[in-house]
Amino acid sequence: MSANDRCSRPRKILIICQYFVPYAASVGVVARVVHLARFLNDCGCEVHILTSDGADFGDLGLGGFLSELNITYLSDPLKKSVQERLLRIGDDPTGSASGGLSLLRAVKRFLNSFILPDLGIFMVPKYYRTAVTLAKSKEIDTVIVSTPPHSMQLVGGLLKQRFGERIELVVDYRDSWNASTIFARKGRFTSRIARRLEEFTVRRADIITCASQPMLAKLTRLFPDRTLDDKCLLMMNGYAEQPCPIAVPTAAEELRIGYFGMANDDNRGYRNVQPLLHVMALGVAAGLRIRLVFYGSLRLSRIDIRNFPFVEVHRSVPHGQVLDIMREMDYLLILHTDPSNSDEVITGKFFDYVRARRPILCFMPRDAEAVRLAERFQVGAWLDSQTPERALEALASLKHRQYPGLLDDRLVSSFSRREQYAKLYARLAGSA
Template identity: 25%
Template sequence: MRKVLIIAEYFPPAGAVGTFRVTKFVKYLREFGWEPVILTLREECYIETKWPLDQSLMKDIPEGISVYRTSLWKSALFKDPGIRWIPPLFAGISSVIRKERPTLLYITGNPFWPMIVAPTVKFFHRLNYVVDLRDPWKLAQPIKPLRGYKARSVSLINRILEPIVIKHASKTICVSEQMCQEYRHEYSDLSPNHFAVITNGYDPDDFSSVRPKKFNEFTIVYAGKFLTGESFRDPTQFFCALRKLLDRNFNVHFVHVGQRDAEVMRAAARAGIKTQCDFVGQLPYKETISYTKGADLLLLIGGGQRTEQTGKIFDYMGCERPILALASKDSGIGDVARDASNITILENNDDFGAITGAIEAYYTGGQNGSTKSGGSTKYHRRVLTSKLAKVLDQAG
């Protein structure tokens, strides 16, 4: 069986969003002729950088998989763990390659700057590599753009590093068709076949054994983070819609599972809905699924970017519950919505009356029981891993 060296900053037991994609690839790759070898961070690095830990994620790592872990560079000047991982990554990767003798290297980001190790390894070890972009790199639209000297420096480094990494890669993977189109346009000197699309997805195994949480009233659940006052997942219109329903004596409850945000809670208070909201905080993945499986309606709010295809939508699909998506229809989220029968998609900048009407339809329609996500298995993690294996076959 051929070996692929997987470089990933986020890996179990890290509870970061970026953990899930690579972990599921590792779970299923052996079925498709590839033995994964992992190079990642030590657990104490996640504790130091305040990433939540979720030990239950370790169950997806098959027995016998080699996992090598490094520390972070101790630096008073640089706080970003992505930057601080670069020196230990360079220091440790050669010994792993000599010991494991992989056929191919796979590296995923963000963070992006550690990816510079890949072309270096290719030069010194004659090892081809595949880049997996979970988000746009140079082409990203920052939520809060940096300003001044720091912004110019970061932009310059990104403009230098990204072409080096992508042009020397055998393949570059994007998570949505829109993102792939943008990168094909940006790197028109490369063959269109250089880029491949492998979306995020969900693993039915994660959902079958979890019991839905019981709620006493019609409950809308949102899992993840908000950012009020910005275009990025702003719940303001949803809160206004909820207020309108409460004024009409609808008994609707809202639950937010994720890191508590004081500004979001203040926004709920300003809308006059605080008593109907429950901000439960960050929970382990399995417990989060219990909440989402028990919801009468799942809420998804997009970030306003065309390339976005949040992983949350796939976890929601695994719960087989109705989904209200406030996002652009011309986006990665819109693509997924068209593949599923249980998703209603509305623009988040719509008049909140449209959102009110959609929630009312679910409330009065008695959407009880299981709601299938369209019957498609193309977003199952095993199927997506088979696509990755084909990319690795072509690159190796």
């Protein structure tokens, strides 16, 4: 099928991802794909989703975005087993440290240490067979594979190898693969295999979308012998729906800082709350009035949250209510504590926080993309996750800071999902 033929009628799109509603633990894992699918559907495309089952976490408030989407769920016993184990362990932060959670983390790390590229590899044949059937029966002309887990990208590469020019392949990176220290293999032999697996798909891709600018730069450096500039497209996550009116600053003496999403106390993870809690405790001891409020899954196995009385923890908030709660906060927190992989970090929460027009507080290393954007556009502040003294100094000044970027309607609108996803649609339509 020629490009002209594809552009003369609405696209028939297959989106492949291993996590989708209701089998995902948090909105952040699925929001990019859910809203992209809905955007493409609103543009007149016929959208099919190929994903897998697991433990049922509910629709996370996103059920209203799923109408008119055609969703196929594959049976995924390994994913379901891990998720059900997490549900059994529970996420009650007022309880004692969980040995079960520590064991689960250790087992997962052990398995990932020798399985390439990740545990999703066992599902690749099943995804591929089902995708071939859908491509034929539904006359699919566009395949979008959104990862991690990056094993799913192999499905896209195999489909392109089989169907050739009949389909257009879009490789969508929410996080880098071999260019990221989170997912890159350390050994010479395993890293070489992992890179070849990624190259298998990258060289067959028609379009490569990345969620942040550093991801694009690292990908082109990783494969310098491949001409990727014409393929690559920056497509940030953005926020859904319309921006909120300009928020009125709170008058309370207590500084309320809200966090929405998953976090833990894993010293080897990147959502480790321990450094943040210790900085906040120092601030409280110095006389600062702070209330740190978590909404979501806080999985703790090393610390007891009751030792931090300035902290509140609540269950995840339904999608329809979260914005109102965000706007009650003085600051909205982004957490990333691993300096080895912070440079490309710009989570979906960043854009939701911009939409709420509340200042963003980035607790992360200095080189993080979220910090760069928050300071460049004057929508938030930085707390140094590596230097407690510097973080404490910044914490003490938060109450009196101003953020003019949040008052700029045009700037705030530029971060919407529609603005970001329109770039991909234009490329698919051949007009970019």
